[in-house]
Amino acid sequence: MKTSGPVTVPALAAMKAAGEPITMLTAYDASFARRLDTAGVDCVLVGDSLGNVIQGRDSTLPVTVEDMVYHTAAVRRGLERALLIADLPFMSYHDRASAMNAAAAVMRAGAQMVKLEGGANLSETVENLVANGVPVCAHLGLTPQHVHRLGGYRVQARDDGPARRLASDARALEKAGATMLVLECVPAPLAREVAKALVIPVVGIGAGVEVDGQVLVLYDMLGISSGRAPKFVHDFMAEAGSIEAALAAYVAAVRERRFPTTDHSWQ
Template structure:
């Protein structure tokens, strides 16, 4: 477990603790949650970060994408999660078209931060640079999100691996650096080749969290329902059903934490090549 202290001994997770984990080579764990009960369970298992994801549109609301999720939805679920958490860092997604300019990004961040988030996550590269810079200047910690960005699913023509050609790889790396330079405290990389994700993690001082990005990053995130085997039969290759060998939800979450920390998740079959 790379020298990780017991969960009870670490105290509240902060962005400084996450940065220190990257420097020490201690993998960061992140799962989604959308309500107080499951947030409490995830927190008790020692997960570092809880993402109140706009994935709630898929797994809670039964929608085909995250696009219909509203800011009211995000604020409501963030408040629910916050009530169940004592230790983990709570991150909230800013939903589709709620940060199209600096003013809207500030207003949206205010809503979810006042609801209980300690960090906000937004998707995209160059188009959100100004928003990231302004938010961080105002004291709002920001997590970026590159690669497969679910809010752009219609523009991307579906959920598929991103940045496989040379120009796209270079552009993603440049945008990752741009987000860091403008103050982003963390970056999520989704569905990109493992070699590119490793290059980004090496290039950045901030933690890089992967989902479908291989093992050579600074941590892993999954949608909780996927990790519990509730994602349906057509689950993405990067998803592992941690409930399959667990006798309970807490045991499955603890298995996820252990597998991320010992480097056994994801394995080669759960990652993408060039």
């Protein structure tokens, strides 16, 4: 059931408590943002994935704070209901001052939450942002800004040691004040365990259906990204026939827990 009125940070917590799945998609401009809002998407993420799908780059690493500010402001103009989240790009939060400056820039552009990639090592950064009024979404598992260290885009935390570290990082980030957690490309049983252990909502992308919500890159779920689609992606446009119908189908599938299926997940 669609949350009435604008989606807020407390509303997301209430959705988790009520067992109501959270729907999230990326957007990078006002036109698409307006369509996501009309479809009832709960959270719109201005992802640094714009480096791939908008700028045609092979990673998110070249994306700058200025890029994020520009696209966040554009998306903000298309929204009335959905909560707007913006990524902090690569090397923009490596110390306290940088994190504060980057967060201030995207929040002034219209973001209502920022997302950053990393584990317990970011606890102090998260605490400082939250203490200064910035809601934070953490991101664990496959973290695209660390693609070179990870050795490529692949499923994470399949073995016991990395799985335990991920679960520990999730608890540390929640304790530091994170409002939400994105888990990307981790085995579904681990994602389920983390979602049950945390009070904050856990939104998955390639993390199975037993979490508190789902997120996809908009261009992926419309089937217009270049290259081979990741395992966790479903092309909703192929069956729907229009952008509006595809968005409605995605929202319904997430809310009814029909997406993702086991074919989109790792066990």
